[in-house]
Amino acid sequence: MVEMSFQYHAEPASDEIARRAWSDIQTCREVYNHALTQRYHPAPDHDKPSYTRLQNKIPDWKHRWSEWGDVYSKCLQMALRRIKHGETVLDGLQANGYDVGRLKWKAPKEYRSITYNQSGFDVDSNTGRTAHATVNFSKIGRFHLTYHRSLPEDGTIKQIHLKKQKTGEWTVSIVVDYDPDHPEKPAVEDIDPEDCVGIDLGILSFVHDSDGRAVDRLDLSEDRERLAREQRSLSRKQHGSNNWERQRRRVAEVHQRMTDRKDDFKHKLAHFYTHEYDAVFVEDLDVRGMLEDGGNARNKAEVGWRGFIHVLKHHGERNGCRVVEVEPEGTTRECARCGVESEKPLWVRTHSCPSCGFKTDRDRNAAFNVLSRGLSKLGVVHSEGTPVETALPADTRRVSAKRVVEAGSPCLKEPQKAASRQG
């Protein structure tokens, strides 16, 4: 059994339902704040109230503040669970050397969701309309979902989170327990080195692979300009006014759009690689982070790659593809054909081996090394010659990120193999 979360855009069936949902979320917030500041923080460290002890107080509190009784009871309990969850997160941060304070009282805009656990909801995905489902939340009412992706058929719904995003849009996340019917990954002895690929997380391109694809970074310059414009406009508005609030939403929307575009790009790339190959090799970024000086100087590119590797592993599980991380040290310096190392400053774009004369794009040489290391690590027997020799000649084909987003896999597949055979 695995647990997976499915998120949908949601639309309240009426304004009244939207109002009730927000009001119930805010009641959960009050319960959270009350339990935290009146019960949890005042207790001495060795005797913090357990979740059950807090939960047992709910009937008393409802007696004192009758409007708390308007919320589905289980939701109030789930609000209290956030205290324990928050503590666990803080402990984790502290264990990693972060200077953490304690859990804080939450303001309305910091508390935006309500959780239904096991009961109090009714999901209907047979509404007779395509890409449409509804969820009826007890004590709130009905929400329409943009049901672009079906829930697993034999799944059990564990939990539903209803959230009002900062943009003002509603989302519903359905957490399902199910038995995944994923294709088996091929056995190592059945993997052909030709069905494997090494990916270099490049400097100029986003990725550069051992089959000669160089995929550019996603161009977000227009979004960034728009974001700067909207933020400037926000700073000129009076804080808290209606105009300010409207502008704040606009800023949140641009942020959201950028996140969506980046996610879409990574998913399409990962989909392609995990469908096309039996095994995909990438550098181990955790090791790479340690090799580079100033461990905290994580640049933006690295954040993007981490996200990509995460998505790649996820797709690998679903598509029966092995995703293996390899030792990153020296992938750029080493010659992929003869193994002799030569220093290359960042601005040197070509690998030209002083020892054997092998010449190719700098990032492609690194991708070949990633491929060799992956094959060795996985234990795939590659008969005669290095992967470089079987994959030569080393032409590079650039693919723009825009095309990946617009056309998906086909644009990555195009005459790749054919072109390299002619050369």
Ligand SMILES: [Zn+2]
């Ligand atoms: Zn060489």
